[in-house]
Amino acid sequence: MAYLLDSNLVIPYLADDPATVPLIERLAPEGIAISIITYLEVYQGTLRSADPERAQEQFERFLAVVPTLSLSPAVARRCARLREDLKGRGRRVRDRALDLVIAATALEHGLPLVTRNLADYEDIPEFSLYQPS
Numbered sequence: 001m002a003y004l005l006d007s008n009l010v011i012p013y014l015a016d017d018p019a020t021v022p023l024i025e026r027l028a029p030e031g032i033a034i035s036i037i038t039y040l041e042v043y044q045g046t047l048r049s050a051d052p053e054r055a056q057e058q059f060e061r062f063l064a065v066v067p068t069l070s071l072s073p074a075v076a077r078r079c080a081r082l083r084e085d086l087k088g089r090g091r092r093v094r095d096r097a098l099d100l101v102i103a104a105t106a107l108e109h110g111l112p113l114v115t116r117n118l119a120d121y122e123d124i125p126e127f128s129l130y131q132p133s
Contacts, residue, residue, distance in 0.1 A: 002030035003130060004069070004106045006115035007041040010034060014042070014058055023132050027114065033067045035105040037098045069105050079104035082124065089123075096120045103127060 005024070012020040024032070034042075042059060049055035069075075079101050083093050086100075093100065099120040106113040112128035113121060121129055 002111065003027050003032045004102070004109065004111040004113050005032055005034050005038065005066075006102060006113055006117060007038045008116045009114055009132070010038055010042050010062070011045055014055070014062060020132075023114075028065075032114075033069050033109075033111070035069050035102045036071050037101045037105070039063075039068050041098070069109060071101065071105075072108075075101070075104050075108045078108045082107070085125070086123065091123050 005027075009020055009024065013024045043056075046052055046055035046059055082100055082104055086093050099117070102113065103121055103124050105111075107124075107127065112130040114130045114132060115121065116132060118129060118131060121127060
């Protein structure tokens with residue numbers, strides 16, 4: 001596995017966004033995964049869909065080939081340390097709690113995060129971001 005995908009890429013990918021589909025298809029052969037938080041956010045989006053059943057089926061097809069990385073004790077400890085470090089440096093923590101779990105997942109598994117939301121991750125030390133062009 002080589003990349004962790006953020007929700008802001010999975011959601012448009014599932015909607016056949018022409019700017020996102022080629023990116024995901026380019027990264028997939030190297031290995032992609034999602035965090036359990038991305039799973040939560042994408043699944044919540046299927047509930048708001050005009051056709052929730054169809055959206056959930058599409059998400060299930062995606063999940064058949066893309067693994068979901070769980071929230072393990074190691075990820076939880078990494079996230080707690082990350083939150084304390086950021087708090088100690090006067091950085092935002094509460095309003096991006098879920099993003100920090102995603103970051104901790106990426107860090108714990110040694111994966112760069114592929115995201116369009118750089119602002120929530122740029123102050124995390126030793127964090128690898130893959131910014132889609």
